[in-house]
Each structure stands twice: as structure tokens, then as C-alpha cells.
Amino acid sequence: MLINLSIKNYALIDNLNVNFTGGFTTITGETGAGKSILLGGLSLVLGKRADMTSLKDKGSRCVIEAVFDIKNYNLESFFSEHDLEYDSNTIVRREIHPGGKSRAFVNDSPLTLDILTQLGKRLVDIHSQHQTLQLTEHDFQLKLIDAFADNTKILNSYNTKLVKYKATLQEFDELIEFQKNANKEHDYNTFLLNELDAVYLEDGLQEKLEDQYQQLNNVEAVLENLSKGNHLLRDEQIGIVSLLQELKLISGKLSVIGSKFANLKERIDSVFIELKDIAEEIQILQESIEPDPGKLEEINTKLQVIYDLQRKHDVSNVSELIVIRESLTNKVSATQNLEDEIQNKRNLLEAQKNALDKDANLLSVRRKTVIPEIKEKLEHSLHSLGLPNATFNIEVIPTEDYKINGIDTLVFLFSANKGSDYNTLKKVASGGELSRIMLVIKSILARYEQLPTLMFDEIDSGVSGEISNRMGDIMQEMSRNMQVFSITHLPQIASKGDHHFKVFKTDKGDSTQTQMKELLEDERVFELAEMLGGKSLSESALAHARELLN
Incomplete structure (x- = not known):
């Protein structure tokens, strides 16, 4: 207020x-x-x-x-x-x-x-005159029917369900659109993923293969140098192991003479053990390494595949290829699971639509039920406002469309005179008639809504x-x-x-x-008298004004 x-x-x-x-x-x-x-x-x-x-x-x-x-x-x-x-x-x-x-x-x-x-x-x-034009609008007319039918709770329930339904419908449409694009990329992504999976990528793979390649590619030089090393260590005349063995015997004789010589012996013994271990390892390497052109070709092929994949995906190491493989795995998996997700969303839409239809149909029934009474009240009120032949033809027709106020189309037709055809208010009602109809509608709404x-x-x-x-x-x-x-x-x-x-x-x-x-009271009398008879206040005008106030 x-x-x-x-x-x-x-x-x-x-x-x-x-x-x-x-x-x-x-x-x-x-x-x-x-x-x-x-x-x-x-x-x-x-x-x-x-x-x-x-x-x-x-x-x-x-x-x-x-x-x-x-x-x-x-x-x-x-x-x-x-x-x-x-x-x-x-x-x-x-x-x-x-x-x-x-x-x-x-x-x-x-x-x-x-x-x-x-x-x-x-x-x-x-x-105002502008608002009177609202009377010709479908939503305003439907508001009158709903107020009379006390449809507020059902409309609120319907609107809540409509919001959820539209949100689910948008998600469903987005999934369908995503599926169209995903299907175009699915085969290509699968091809790329198969390429990466074929290499069995793991961290350190490239370095391991490159090391094996270098060894096999230089096997003759490796064997030659291992042989020289073995000869230097194990030759009976000049071999380091033999010479160190002789040095070890000398240090043993000195160690009994004094503690400083005993410390020297321990150091020589330690070097001898280490050198003998090195000689054995060189011997093992020399015996284990042999030329293997087939293995060399296999490793070279694997490396070339890795290098090609790095160039193809514009990366510089295997770790980055692994990241790409995981991304492609997710994309391919998402596409494969998309049909299930779409079906689940389709089932949800169906359930929401059924709940929405229940409210929408109830609104339609309640609206149809109150139309005869609304029609009677409108016509009765307009008869007393100088429109004795005013009649309405009001129908509620359900449609397939979900609108904010239900699924109904409202046919709200008017005739002001006997024998006249019914038509929309916009086409057949004059400005004065629209004003009177609006006043009647507002008075009806005031009884059912807190305006x-x-x-x-x-x-x-x-x-x-x-x-x-x-x-x-x-x-x-x-x-x-x-x-x-x-x-x-x-x-x-x-x-x-x-x-x-x-x-x-x-x-x-x-x-x-x-x-x-x-x-004030007296001022109202003079104001009404002026409205009745103009500035020159006559006794009859003043008397009429007092009569109106009383």
C-alpha cells in the first residue's frame, strides 16, 4: 500500500x-x-x-x-x-x-x-490505456482463468518441472550434437590410438632402445676394445692382474714388519679385488656380446616408429606421447559410451515429460471447469455497465507445446451486440468496451489474487x-x-x-x-459541483454534489 x-x-x-x-x-x-x-x-x-x-x-x-x-x-x-x-x-x-x-x-x-x-x-x-491492450493478450486472459480456478500451486509445480525438462532437453540435444561430431572423429582417433598402443609406450623406452642401438651398431669396436682390455688385464707376462698379484705378495711380506706396511697391504688387497672383479666383468661382456644384425634392425625399426610418432604429434619425448595416448583413450571411450548416456537421458526426458503432462492436463481440466462461471460473471457485470448484449465465447484447447503457463491455447472471443459474430477483443471491442471489460476482470482478479x-x-x-x-x-x-x-x-x-x-x-x-x-468535505462539494456544472456554481449543482456524497 x-x-x-x-x-x-x-x-x-x-x-x-x-x-x-x-x-x-x-x-x-x-x-x-x-x-x-x-x-x-x-x-x-x-x-x-x-x-x-x-x-x-x-x-x-x-x-x-x-x-x-x-x-x-x-x-x-x-x-x-x-x-x-x-x-x-x-x-x-x-x-x-x-x-x-x-x-x-x-x-x-x-x-x-x-x-x-x-x-x-x-x-x-x-x-492506463496502454495496459488495456494487455486484455487482448493470451497470457493475460489465461491469468484470469487461472486465478478463478485457483491454479497457483499447480502452475508452480508445472513451472518447476518445465525448467527441469528444458534443462534435460538441452543436455540431450547437446549430446546428440556431440555424437554427430564425435562419430566423425571416432575412426581417426581410434586409428591414432592403435598406432600408439602398438609401440607399448612407457617412460624410459626411447632411452633404453637408443642405448641398445648404439651397442649393436658398434658391436665390432666394442668387442675389439673388450678384447684389448681383457688382454691387458689377464696376460700372464704383462697382465695387470698378474703384476698386481706379485705386488700383493710383496706387500704381504712387508706387512709383518710394521703397522704402516700392514695398511699398505690392505689397500693393495682392495685394489686387487676390485681389478679382478673388473676383469671378470669384461670377460663376461666379451662372451655375451655378439653381432646381431636382425636385433639391430628390429630396434632401429622401433626407434623410427617412435621418432615418426613424435613428429606426427609435434612432441619431443615418449612421456608426451603417453599423455596424448591417454587423451585419445578417453575420447574413444567417451564416444563408445555415448550411446548409453544418450539412452539414459532419453529415459529421463520421458519420465519428466510424463510428470509435466500430468500437471498440464490437470490445468486444462480445471480451466475448462471454471469457464462457464467466468463467462457468467463477466457477462453479468458488463450488462450493468451498459453492455446488455455482451457475450463471450471462451474455449481452452490443449496443444503439444509446453509454454510457461501450460499447453493450452485460449480462445477468448467477444461480441458486444446481438447477432454480431464473435471475434477477438482486439478486432471487435472499442476503447470504452475494453476499459469496462478490464475493470470487470480486475475486480474478479481482486477476489482471487492478492493484487x-x-x-x-x-x-x-x-x-x-x-x-x-x-x-x-x-x-x-x-x-x-x-x-x-x-x-x-x-x-x-x-x-x-x-x-x-x-x-x-x-x-x-x-x-x-x-x-x-x-x-475536506466542503471542498469536495465545490469540486464535484464544478465537475457537474462548471465554474459558475449553481445551487442545483451544489445540491447534486451533496447528494452524490451522501
Whole structure:
């Protein structure tokens, strides 16, 4: 509920501060007095885009602030979701600076224009000629049916399932697309993997093969040098082992003479043991190594395969080839397992679709059930608003498409006169008829939904007399459960307000200002009399005004 509106430096408004209460509030004023300016300022604080031309003083900032009582609006989750400070008396402020910059705040917390617009829709519903066109839209018409059928819980369940279904469907489509591309690469990846697997790659393989190749490729030189080494070590005349054996005997004789010679003997014995071991190893190597052209060719072939693979994959060692082999293994495995994953996703889609269909079909049934009663209420209300022959033809037709509000297409046809063909509201309803239909729909919605503050901007345009009186009754009745404003030119409607405000212009120096005030009882009489008979107040007009108020 709007409880205060403050506007500074906006259009013709210098400084305006107005308090409001619940119930039905009517706003009147001469054409051009600034009622549209008031709505424009309120629209800005609800998220409308700012315009620099709206500043009264181009050198000062414009500040519009509205205070709302939102304790019954169930907005705690909205505030929490957008990281805003919640207060049952919430202050929404909009600032437009001379440089063109616009800022918005809720309880002094800054927020984006998009979030402010979302919040604004939950606080005030401004009904204008533009909004009347919503009446011709499928979603708005379906909202009426769902409110009447009390479909909120089912719609929430349906929407939750629809979000999951669409997410799964996207994942399924991505898998199918991935499979198309994967199948193209699968054979090539398999070929590359088989090439790498054939080599039995392991860390150190290349170094091991290169060492074996060098040995076999130089086997004659190796054997020749091993033979020379063996001769130098084992020759009976000049062999190092024989000479060292003789040195060992000499050191043994010296060791008995003194401790220093015993230490020398130990060192010579140690060298002798090591040298004898070396001689035996050379002997073993000499006997074990022999030319093997076949083995040499085999190792050379393996090395060439490794070198070719390194060039092919643009790497420099076997470790990098192993990494590539693992990557290819994963790709080939993923492609091979893809069909199972696709089938699992297909099964999940089927289960989600069945659950979605259950809610969608229930929505269709409930909508069809309430259509006769809605039709009767709409027609009955419109008959009292000067459309005695107004009738509707409403049908719910299920389709195959999953939309945000179900699978139904709504046929919402109207005829204002006897014998006239039914057609869509957009084609056959006049502006005045649309306004009356919208008022009736809003009144029905108010009984079944917790609507925000509702502001009608000249919804009574084009009607008069008893019809306007009935329209006022409808708005007055709606205000028992919600805050309702009506900007009107008709005294019959203005008189029904629990509160009556007048918008007027005054001249101050060289400037004109728009102001607004709540009228007292006597002031209301004069205002209604002027609306009835013009500036020259006659006794009959005053009497009629008092009669309207009573």
C-alpha cells in the first residue's frame, strides 16, 4: 500500500509531499492540471526510464520517493534474493541528476533499474490505456482463468518441472550434437590410438632402445676394445692382474714388519679385488656380446616408429606421447559410451515429460471447469455497465507445446451486440468496451489474487451517468480488500472515494507549479459541483454534489 509520495523538481512539480491511506482514493483536476505528471513521477519510482527533459530545474537533481506498507505482500524472499534490506515500511527512491545519471534505492540500498521494475510491478499496478491492450493478450486472459480456478500451486509445480525438462532437453540435444561430431572423429582417433598402443609406450623406452642401438651398431669396436682390455688385464707376462698379484705378495711380506706396511697391504688387497672383479666383468661382456644384425634392425625399426610418432604429434619425448595416448583413450571411450548416456537421458526426458503432462492436463481440466462461471460473471457485470448484449465465447484447447503457463491455447472471443459474430477483443471491442471489460476482470482478479495497489487512469473515459456510477461501485467494492486509486473526470466516480485529492496548477512568479491536496468535505462539494456544472456554481449543482456524497 502506498502511504506517502514525495516529488521534487519534476516537470511542473517543485516540491510535493502527499500522504495516502487504504481504501478508495479518487483524484480529480482540470485537463492540463498535471495528473499525468503525478503518474509520471510515480512511474519513475516504479522503474520507468528517466528523461532529462522531466527536470523542472535543469541544474538540480530530481528526487522522487515513495513509502509503501508491504507487510502483507510476501516480498521477503524477493528482498533476500536480490540482497536488499527488508522493512515492512519500505522506502523506494529514484534520483535523476543534471548530468543525466539516474540512481535507484530501496531502503537506501542501491539497485538496478531492472530489479526496481520487477519490484514496482509487485507494488503498484497502474492501469492506463496502454495496459488495456494487455486484455487482448493470451497470457493475460489465461491469468484470469487461472486465478478463478485457483491454479497457483499447480502452475508452480508445472513451472518447476518445465525448467527441469528444458534443462534435460538441452543436455540431450547437446549430446546428440556431440555424437554427430564425435562419430566423425571416432575412426581417426581410434586409428591414432592403435598406432600408439602398438609401440607399448612407457617412460624410459626411447632411452633404453637408443642405448641398445648404439651397442649393436658398434658391436665390432666394442668387442675389439673388450678384447684389448681383457688382454691387458689377464696376460700372464704383462697382465695387470698378474703384476698386481706379485705386488700383493710383496706387500704381504712387508706387512709383518710394521703397522704402516700392514695398511699398505690392505689397500693393495682392495685394489686387487676390485681389478679382478673388473676383469671378470669384461670377460663376461666379451662372451655375451655378439653381432646381431636382425636385433639391430628390429630396434632401429622401433626407434623410427617412435621418432615418426613424435613428429606426427609435434612432441619431443615418449612421456608426451603417453599423455596424448591417454587423451585419445578417453575420447574413444567417451564416444563408445555415448550411446548409453544418450539412452539414459532419453529415459529421463520421458519420465519428466510424463510428470509435466500430468500437471498440464490437470490445468486444462480445471480451466475448462471454471469457464462457464467466468463467462457468467463477466457477462453479468458488463450488462450493468451498459453492455446488455455482451457475450463471450471462451474455449481452452490443449496443444503439444509446453509454454510457461501450460499447453493450452485460449480462445477468448467477444461480441458486444446481438447477432454480431464473435471475434477477438482486439478486432471487435472499442476503447470504452475494453476499459469496462478490464475493470470487470480486475475486480474478479481482486477476489482471487492478492493484487498490489491499483491505480486506474481515466478508465471511465467515454462513459457517463449510471454506467459511471456502477463503475465507481465496482472500484469501491475492490477497495475493501486493497488500495485503489482512480484518476477521473466524472463526479459520480469522484464522489465514491473514501479520500478525494485535487491536482491543480498555480502561478508563482514567472513559473507554473503543479500541486495536490486532499479535499475536506466542503471542498469536495465545490469540486464535484464544478465537475457537474462548471465554474459558475449553481445551487442545483451544489445540491447534486451533496447528494452524490451522501
